[in-house]
Amino acid sequence: IVGVPLALPLAVVVFITAFIPIVGATAAGILAALVALVALGPVPALIVVGIVVLVNQLEGNLLQPVLMGKTLKLHGLVILIGLTAGTVLAGITGAIISVPLLAAAWGAIQVWDGPDQPARPWRQKREETAEAR
Structure with a gap:
């Protein structure tokens, strides 16, 4: 969406590192932001950081509790x-x-x-x- 080069390899890295608890998604987000910063400049890099933070917050504070709650039978x-x-x-x-x-x-x-x-x-x-x- 932002036009970051190497989007497909970055997507693969994000997919693989997402399986590492706690730090995986953050490390992949840092890598994507650095690629955007080097290739496109600070404004697209900030957009990528915003997207990464939004996705991590949605996953960590909405999807994970809902799915984990159903699995563990906890609210x-x-x-x-x-x-x-x-x-x-x-x-x-x-x-x-x-x-x-x-x-x-x-x-x-x-x-x-x-x-x-x-x-x-x-x-x-x-x-x-x-x-x-």
């Missing part, structure tokens, strides 16, 4: 709050481990019935084996 707002809390409390490390910790905690809460009863999946398995006898 997107819970994921966003967990990511925010993890980032504030422990920086990048907190952002990386906050959602898996939330998912594990939610899974434990869903099956915990109290100290006197086993968790639901174990109770169901015990009932199935008792019926089979």
